[in-house]
Amino acid sequence: MTKLTDTQTIILSAGAQRPDNIALPLPKGLHGAAAKMAVTKMIAHGWLQEIDVDLRQGEPLWRETGDGHGTTLAVTDAGLLAIGIEPVVAKTVVAIRERASETRAPKPPIQRAGTKQSMLIAMLQAPEGATMEAIIAATGWQAHSARGAMSGALGKKLGLVVTSVKEEGRGRIYRIGGSG
Structure with missing residues (x-):
């Protein structure tokens, strides 16, 4: 069994803690020829493998292969074993972390007072609602910006339901919530 260098241990350990065992980003200060040499040796040992990624998805990139695609580096089961981690255990820990992050409720957006958005919300929450002309006059926006x-x-x-109803004598009225 080959002895791991400190750099190899750091790369494999960090990758083992990320979803899908992605080894990128590499440790700070490891780039250029040194990074290529370290990764090439780790691929040769079977500890890392290159997997295809779509650059448009913002996935970590090791190298570009063209047409908006490239490859990233993933720690293999052999790489996990090299640092003393059972592959099944690593996958279970990652799955638990992913489930925990999914169950956390997202923070509700904070509504600041005195903004055009808060003014728009107040206008739309009023029982009489608001016409597009009133919204334009109050905010200074153009109609397409208000819509x-x-x-x-x-x-x-914000998840608010904005309704619009055509009323006799007033035209189209916008409201949050009910239809009036």
Whole structure:
């Protein structure tokens, strides 16, 4: 059995703690020819393997292969065994961590007072709702920006339901929650 260097031990240990045993990023200060040499030896020993990644997904990149694709480095079962970790144990620990992070509730967005967004929310929560003209006058936004804020910031990010109803004499009225 080959004795591991400190660098190899650090790379394998860090990779064993990441989802899918991804070995990147490499330790600070390890780059260029030294990184290539260390990784090449580890691949030759079977401790690391290159796996395909899609660069558009923002996955860690070892090297580009073209057409928006590249490879990343993953610690193999042999690499885990080399640092004294049973592969099944490592996969179980990673799965437990992933489940724990999924169960944490995301922090609700903080609504600051005095912003155009908070003004828009107040207008839409009023029983009479708000017309597009009133929203434009209050915020200084153009109509497409106001609609985008209602759909994106309020609807998608804050989870508020914005409704619109055409009322006799007033035109289209926007509200949060009910339809009036």
